[in-house]
Amino acid sequence: MGILEAILLTVITAATPLVLASIGELVTERAGVLNLGVEGMMIMGAVLAFAATQATGSPYVGILAGIAGGALFSLLFGFLTLTLVANQVATGLALTILGLGLSGQIGEPYVGMSGTKLPQIAIPLLSDIPYLGPILFKQDLIFYISIALVVGVNWFLFRSRAGLKMRAIGDNHASAHALGIGVIRTRYLAVLFGGACAGLAGAQLSLVYTPQWVENMSAGRGWIALALVVFASWRPWRVLAGGYLFGFVSISQLHAQALGLGIPSQFLSALPYLATVVVLVLISHNRRMTLVNTPASLGRPFVPDR
Amino acid sequence: MRIELEKRPRPSTFYAVLSPFIALALTVIVGGIMFWMLGKDPLGALYSFFVEPLLDVWSLHEIAIKAAPLILIGVGLSVCYRSNNWNIGAEGQFIMGAIAGSIVPVVFHDWHSPLVLPLMLIFGMIGGALYAGIPAFLKANMNTNEILSSLMLVYIAQLFLDWIVRGPWRSPEGYNFPVTRNFAPEAVLPEILASGRTNLGFVFAIVAALLIWFMMRYTLKGFEITVLGQSERAGRFAGFSSRRMIWFSMLLSGALAGLAGIAEVSGNINKLQPIISPGYGFTAIIVAFLGRLNPIGVIVAGLVLALTYVGGEAVQLTLSVSDKVTRVFQGLLLFFVLSCDTLILYRIRIVLSGRTAAMAQGGAE
Numbered sequence: 001m002g003i004l005e006a007i008l009l010t011v012i013t014a015a016t017p018l019v020l021a022s023i024g025e026l027v028t029e030r031a032g033v034l035n036l037g038v039e040g041m042m043i044m045g046a047v048l049a050f051a052a053t054q055a056t057g058s059p060y061v062g063i064l065a066g067i068a069g070g071a072l073f074s075l076l077f078g079f080l081t082l083t084l085v086a087n088q089v090a091t092g093l094a095l096t097i098l099g100l101g102l103s104g105q106i107g108e109p110y111v112g113m114s115g116t117k118l119p120q121i122a123i124p125l126l127s128d129i130p131y132l133g134p135i136l137f138k139q140d141l142i143f144y145i146s147i148a149l150v151v152g153v154n155w156f157l158f159r160s161r162a163g164l165k166m167r168a169i170g171d172n173h174a175s176a177h178a179l180g181i182g183v184i185r186t187r188y189l190a191v192l193f194g195g196a197c198a199g200l201a202g203a204q205l206s207l208v209y210t211p212q213w214v215e216n217m218s219a220g221r222g223w224i225a226l227a228l229v230v231f232a233s234w235r236p237w238r239v240l241a242g243g244y245l246f247g248f249v250s251i252s253q254l255h256a257q258a259l260g261l262g263i264p265s266q267f268l269s270a271l272p273y274l275a276t277v278v279v280l281v282l283i284s285h286n287r288r289m290t291l292v293n294t295p296a297s298l299g300r301p302f303v304p305d306r
Numbered sequence: 307m308r309i310e311l312e313k314r315p316r317p318s319t320f321y322a323v324l325s326p327f328i329a330l331a332l333t334v335i336v337g338g339i340m341f342w343m344l345g346k347d348p349l350g351a352l353y354s355f356f357v358e359p360l361l362d363v364w365s366l367h368e369i370a371i372k373a374a375p376l377i378l379i380g381v382g383l384s385v386c387y388r389s390n391n392w393n394i395g396a397e398g399q400f401i402m403g404a405i406a407g408s409i410v411p412v413v414f415h416d417w418h419s420p421l422v423l424p425l426m427l428i429f430g431m432i433g434g435a436l437y438a439g440i441p442a443f444l445k446a447n448m449n450t451n452e453i454l455s456s457l458m459l460v461y462i463a464q465l466f467l468d469w470i471v472r473g474p475w476r477s478p479e480g481y482n483f484p485v486t487r488n489f490a491p492e493a494v495l496p497e498i499l500a501s502g503r504t505n506l507g508f509v510f511a512i513v514a515a516l517l518i519w520f521m522m523r524y525t526l527k528g529f530e531i532t533v534l535g536q537s538e539r540a541g542r543f544a545g546f547s548s549r550r551m552i553w554f555s556m557l558l559s560g561a562l563a564g565l566a567g568i569a570e571v572s573g574n575i576n577k578l579q580p581i582i583s584p585g586y587g588f589t590a591i592i593v594a595f596l597g598r599l600n601p602i603g604v605i606v607a608g609l610v611l612a613l614t615y616v617g618g619e620a621v622q623l624t625l626s627v628s629d630k631v632t633r634v635f636q637g638l639l640l641f642f643v644l645s646c647d648t649l650i651l652y653r654i655r656i657v658l659s660g661r662t663a664a665m666a667q668g669g670a671e
Contacts, residue, residue, distance in 0.1 A: 080645055084311070085651075086644040098637025102630075269465050277458050284450050303311055
């Protein structure tokens with residue numbers, strides 16, 4: 001296997017958690033809810049996936065635990081912001097702070113333990129294609145899910161009736177409510193979906209990216225995922241493109257560090273964060289475009305008048 | 307069964323005062339359950355977490371030392387959040403303030419003068435304000451979301467600090483440890499009480515909180531902050547500029563976070579090292595909300611959150627639970643604060659669904 005293939009494989013591994021967390025948050029935000037707790041849900045998914053894998057020996061149980069953990073954690077956010085109409089920005093921050101603390105507490109006994117890596121699944125025939133086969137069709141389950149989710153979410157939002165309703169809620173919850181669409185119910189589901197995706201992204205970190213538990217191992221990826229949703233202007237395909245762009249940036253800085261170009265490693269490590277800011281600026285400086293793309297009810301509280 | 311909210315005709319002053327206390331009580335209860343699940347005696351653990359630190363002089367000083375940065379940052383953030391500018395990068399502004407303020411004692415370490423300390427404090431504020439100026443500029447001129455940009459800058463600041471103490475500023479006498487040289491005595495914030503380590507930083511915090519309280523309450527600027535925060539449109543009609551408010555609130559909170567940073571480094575650590583904050587910039591977000599975005603409330607909230615740091619260290623020693631307990635407590639507290647604030651604007655009713663209620667009635671007949 002050539003060096004290029006090796007690099008592409010690491011890019012995929014780095015991009016998958018970003019794609020997963022962003023596609024989940026994209027659905028949440030399309031329903032008009034801004035959940036800034038992605039980082040917290042992701043890290044909870046990571047620690048629970050690792051713990052469940054250690055307990056059962058099966059990384060597939062770990063995946064399920066990660067998804068369930070992220071989803072349950074997002075339910076806390078849903079209850080506060082949807083039922084109790086708490087401030088979404090503040091509650092999202094609370095979710096992140098609590099998640100980072102709680103995961104450290106839960107993960108304490110697992111620090112330094114070597115984990116189980118999620119096995120790769122070669123798809124028959126397709127994985128035999130020269131060059132492309134081993135890269136795209138000899139991957140782990142979570143990668144396949146991430147691609148399927150992007151395709152599925154795109155279909156759901158723009159080709160299905162339920163997706164249309166969800167977008168309507170995100171753009172104008174009062175009108176959607178007047179039309180008899182269950183605003184709160186749909187938003188709960190969207191928040192749950194976002195949580196499950198973030199949990200799965202966390203599971204990828206502790207089962208594939210680095211198969212072990214390290215405190216704060218999400219290292220800001222949840223926040224980068226939030227930025228990716230803006231970058232993607234709330235379109236699923238662009239989430240895929242953005243996720244891979246960022247995967248490429250973070251991997252190339254790692255390779256640059258290994259090459260030892262004389263640039264301090266801290267500057268290279270800062271690149272993904274710097275790139276996030278730059279990309280945000282480029283994408284949002286056109287005020288009108290941003291206004292057109294952003295779900296109009298995003299972050300606004302909704303109390304049904306009965 | 308479902309929960310319904312019914313808007314109160316006017317915000318309840320009763321719950322506005324009571325809600326932080328309900329939140330604290332709930333945090334203590336859930337915290338007790340957590341200790342019980344960890345196999346510790348819950349009452350004993352809660353006692354050594356929340357009460358014991360209040361009983362001896364040494365811990366009281368520790369609380370004051372930790373409350374100082376929390377209050378300084380917290381009051382700045384409360385102005386930001388009131389004006390609807392979501393600066394969540396105070397941790398980065400804290401670090402940049404600490405670095406900028408340390409230029410004097412590290413780079414010009416041969417210069418001895420009574421001016422050293424005032425210059426450090428001014429540099430610290432400028433450093434923090436400039437760093438907060440980045441998301442402010444990006445929001446005001448490039449329409450970029452300040453939440454994400456200010457947070458990303460935290461990671462960059464942490465890496466920059468790591469580089470500077472390992473690289474150019476590493477102490478020649480530090481036995482190769484990643485630290486700068488120790489600050490000279492005239493670069494250290496003086497202690498204010500004979501009984502312990504509390505330094506001038508605590509005074510800065512109280513004075514800053516009182517000044518901002520005065521500004522919010524008695525000046526036009528305070529009114530402008532509140533109006534623009536509640537309705538940008540209304541603010542525009544009153545001739546207030548939301549763009550100027552972005553700059554004002556971000557620079558103010560950045561300067562206060564920078565001051566907190568240099569005060570912490572000068573008064574408490576006496577040098578720069580790779581990690582100078584146990585997450586003060588993030589904990590201050592909780593402080594701002596627990597204090598209900600009111601500067602006087604922020605003083606009380608800062609002391610409470612400082613207690614969670616000191617109490618956390620105490621149970622770590624006495625009960626051998628990990629230091630993560632503190633973070634969990636802080637997270638829980640913010641959750642409960644936010645949920646209890648609902649009580650101020652709404653009446654909460656638990657409604658049994660119509661069908662169930664009818665069936666229950668039918669069963670009774």
